[in-house]
Amino acid sequence: MRRRRQREQINGIAWAITPAALLFVLFFALPFGVMAALSLLSGNPVSNPNVAFTWRNYARLIDSDLYFDALIATLRIGLVVTILALLIGYPLAHWMARMRSRVGHALLLMAVIAPMLTGIVVRTFAWMTLLSDRGVINTTLTWLGWIEKPLPLMYGEFGVVVGLVHIYVPFMVLTLVGVIGRIDPALEEAARNLGAGRLHTFLEVTLPLSLPGILAGSLLVFALAISAYVTPVLLGGGNVLTLPMLIYQQVSASFNLGFAGALGVVLLAVSLALVVAYNAILGRLSGERRLA
Amino acid sequence: MSTRIDAGRVTYLAVNTGVVLFLLLPIAIIAVFALNPTPYIAFPPVGVSLRWFAKFFASADFMNALWLSLGVAAVVVVLATVIGALVALAIARGNLPGARLLTAVFLSPLMLPAILTGLALFQVFMLAGIGRPLWGLVVGHTLVAVPYVLRTTLAVLHDFDRRIEEAAAVLGAAPARVFREVTLPLIRPGVMAGGIFAFIVSFDQFPISLFLVVPNGETLPVVLFNYIRFDLDGAIAAASMVSIALALAVVFALERLIGLRAYVRL
Numbered sequence: 001m002r003r004r005r006q007r008e009q010i011n012g013i014a015w016a017i018t019p020a021a022l023l024f025v026l027f028f029a030l031p032f033g034v035m036a037a038l039s040l041l042s043g044n045p046v047s048n049p050n051v052a053f054t055w056r057n058y059a060r061l062i063d064s065d066l067y068f069d070a071l072i073a074t075l076r077i078g079l080v081v082t083i084l085a086l087l088i089g090y091p092l093a094h095w096m097a098r099m100r101s102r103v104g105h106a107l108l109l110m111a112v113i114a115p116m117l118t119g120i121v122v123r124t125f126a127w128m129t130l131l132s133d134r135g136v137i138n139t140t141l142t143w144l145g146w147i148e149k150p151l152p153l154m155y156g157e158f159g160v161v162v163g164l165v166h167i168y169v170p171f172m173v174l175t176l177v178g179v180i181g182r183i184d185p186a187l188e189e190a191a192r193n194l195g196a197g198r199l200h201t202f203l204e205v206t207l208p209l210s211l212p213g214i215l216a217g218s219l220l221v222f223a224l225a226i227s228a229y230v231t232p233v234l235l236g237g238g239n240v241l242t243l244p245m246l247i248y249q250q251v252s253a254s255f256n257l258g259f260a261g262a263l264g265v266v267l268l269a270v271s272l273a274l275v276v277a278y279n280a281i282l283g284r285l286s287g288e289r290r291l292a
Numbered sequence: 293m294s295t296r297i298d299a300g301r302v303t304y305l306a307v308n309t310g311v312v313l314f315l316l317l318p319i320a321i322i323a324v325f326a327l328n329p330t331p332y333i334a335f336p337p338v339g340v341s342l343r344w345f346a347k348f349f350a351s352a353d354f355m356n357a358l359w360l361s362l363g364v365a366a367v368v369v370v371l372a373t374v375i376g377a378l379v380a381l382a383i384a385r386g387n388l389p390g391a392r393l394l395t396a397v398f399l400s401p402l403m404l405p406a407i408l409t410g411l412a413l414f415q416v417f418m419l420a421g422i423g424r425p426l427w428g429l430v431v432g433h434t435l436v437a438v439p440y441v442l443r444t445t446l447a448v449l450h451d452f453d454r455r456i457e458e459a460a461a462v463l464g465a466a467p468a469r470v471f472r473e474v475t476l477p478l479i480r481p482g483v484m485a486g487g488i489f490a491f492i493v494s495f496d497q498f499p500i501s502l503f504l505v506v507p508n509g510e511t512l513p514v515v516l517f518n519y520i521r522f523d524l525d526g527a528i529a530a531a532s533m534v535s536i537a538l539a540l541a542v543v544f545a546l547e548r549l550i551g552l553r554a555y556v557r558l
Contacts, residue, residue, distance in 0.1 A: 012467070014386030020379035020398060020438060027431050028401070031412030038415055046419050091304065092311045110543055111312050117539035118319055119496035121513045122532040125520055126318035129325055129333050132524070136321060139335045166318060169311075198300045220403065227405030229499050234520060244407045248502065257415055264408050275403045279396045 032268065039261030057262035067246065071266070074242040077157060078226040081164045085172045085221045086214060088165065093176035093213075094206070098185070116170045124234045127163040128154065131235070155237030163231040168224050172217040179213025179285065180206070216281045223274040227267060243267050319536060326529035333524050344526030345533075354531060356508075357515040361495055364426075364511060368433045368494040373487040375434070376441025377479065383442075384449040385475075395446070399439045406436055410503035417504075424506050432500040437493045441486030448482030485546055492542050496535065 038044075039058070043051045061067045092112070099105045115123065130136045131153035138150040153159055183206060191201040229244040236242075243263055250260035326344055328337035348354050379398055383391050401409060413432050417424060456478070460470045498513045505514050516531055 010387050010389075011385070014382050014388050016378035016386065017382035017388065017394070018378075019375045020382075020442075023375060023431070023434065023438070024398065027413060027416075028409070028435055031416040032408070034416050034419060035408070035412040038419075044419070046421070088311050088314065091307045095304070095308045106547065108312070110547065111315055114539065114543050115315050115319060117492050117496075117542055118536055119513050119516075119532075119539075120498055121516045121520070122322070122496075122535055123318065125516070125528055125532055126322050128520070128524065129321060129335075129529075130318060132333070134332075134334060136335045166314065169315065223403055223405075227407055227499075229407050229502070230517060234517070244405065244499075247407065247411060251411065251414065251503065257418065260411060261415065264411050267405055268408055271404050271408075275396075275400060278403065283392065 035261045035264050035268075037261075038258050039265050041258060044257065057259045058266075060259060061262060061266065066241075067263075070241045070243055070246050073157075073240065074226050074244075077160060077164065077232070077240075077242065078222045080161050081168060081225040082218050082222045084161065084165045085169045086218055089169045089172035089176060089217065090210075090214070092169075093173045094180055096173070096177050097180035097183075112170045112173050115166070120167060120228075120230045121234075123167055124163050124231045127159065127166065127231075127235060131159050131162065154235055156239050157236070159235035159237075160232050160240050163235045164225050164228055167228070167231065168221045171224060172221050175217035175220055176210065176213045179216070180210050182285075183209045212281050212285050216278050216285075219274045219278040219281070223271050223278070227271065322529050322532045322536065325526055326533045328526060331525060333526070333529075344530035347527045348530040348534070351527070353515060354512070354527070357510055357512040358534075360509065361512040364430055364433060365491050365494040367430050368437050369487050369491045371430070371434045372437035372441050372490040372494075373483055376438045376486055376490070377445050377483045379438070380442050380445035380449060380479075380482075381475075384446060395442070398442050401436045402439045405499070406497075407499035407502070409435060410500040413500070414503040424504050426509070429501060429504045429511075432504050433494040433497050436497065436500065437490035440489035440493060441483065444486035444489065445479055445482040448479045452478050488542050488545055492539060495538065 040053055040055070041051045042054045042056065045051045061071070092108070096105060096108045096112075099108065128135070132138070133150040133154070135153070137153060138147070141147045142150070153162075187205050187209070188201050191205045192198070196204065226242075227244055228242070229248065232240050232242045232245055244267070247260050247263045247267070250256045250263065324335075324337050325333055327340045327342070328334065329339050329341035329343055330337075382388060383394055383398075388394060410432060413428060414424070417428055422428075457470055457474050460474045461467070465473070496513060497511070498517065501511045501514050502517075505511060510518070512531070512535070516528060520528055
């Protein structure tokens, strides 16, 4: 009875989901399934009918120092980028959320979204012109007489982190703005009227209330940072090896689809966990808003 | 007391100005290198010339890539707009069970590593023995473009009063007419904004293209990436300016069309 009523509620418009469902099943879910399957097979099932089930590709990831180090480096870079993006993004998000002028708000929003709409290759190139030995920063510092030799800003984790922070700060800001904007300014004013200083008010009222946004933004930035390819390649200059770089190497240089698949499954598992947590946090947030 | 508050306020504004500069200056600096005539990236600039723009527009490699990128983006806009708007309608108006989960699934290409989407599609095409067809590239781009259209269309659908549609139906309009004359005009700004995002997402797309392009059939970001690895001259800066100009045009178009706020809300 209940089931029948439910079915009646679904109307004709629901069929509009078909093209998207087909696209996602055929070219999203199925390919990821194939990727996972290949990672567990001993060879290519099309060219070689005698393939067998194997954990070999995953064992290789753990056994080899090179691959394991790459995994750790990927997570380390992701963590540092997330923390820095939070430290840089929070003040800006707070400013935007509390900006009363409409024009000012629109301008800030443009300043945040414009970099997002600039290609990753272009933005990474911009950082190469800033950080390289003959780049803007080193030339300026030398001209000022502060340094004699160019600082090694590029071709290492430092450069990669700087470039990635620049790319992912906007995602942090946009997630935080919504959450901070939902905090009633009256709560902050009340705290200040009761004698709390600016910093005290922030630490005791604003910060705790924006915690869900901080968590959601951090999960998002971490998920994006660990899957970056362009920036670690160009700004790392061969001195940085991350999981996405390994994945592409396995395809382009070794054509080892099985091992590339295993690396992909590991990256996918981490990302999926982050996505689910992100959605859960934002879902709970919008649920609270509906109740309020 | 008041000087302490002012000091705090000044620090707050200084930090924020610094963050905005951090976001924008690296992009602005590209303009300097695009116009500087020295044969390699050098600072400070020694003059102003258009030689790098001339080199970019005269290079067959760059131009082929630019036209391919624009062509792919144009097709992706059409596909993503239609598919994205339809799925948004289905989710917002179809009374489907698990609408939240469906939304999360169709938005997931935004958060899941695009490089894996590229890898997975590449593996399927390899196993199927169809190589790397151009339509495969279009499909890959469409996957990551649909979420943008879905998001902007859903934002508009959630915003407008459903009773407008119901009123039209009560007054005797057939469902098709309600859709054509009420729903469609109301969601058009959201769909168009999503289409603009779809264009820029496809035009700038790198990780998926990396796996799906064929030699001599590479999109502009892939060509730029390969060029940067071996050569760091003003041609890249000029090419970057072209794509930044496109991005800026998009930002202004969006702001005029629906206001950027709508994009941020969901």
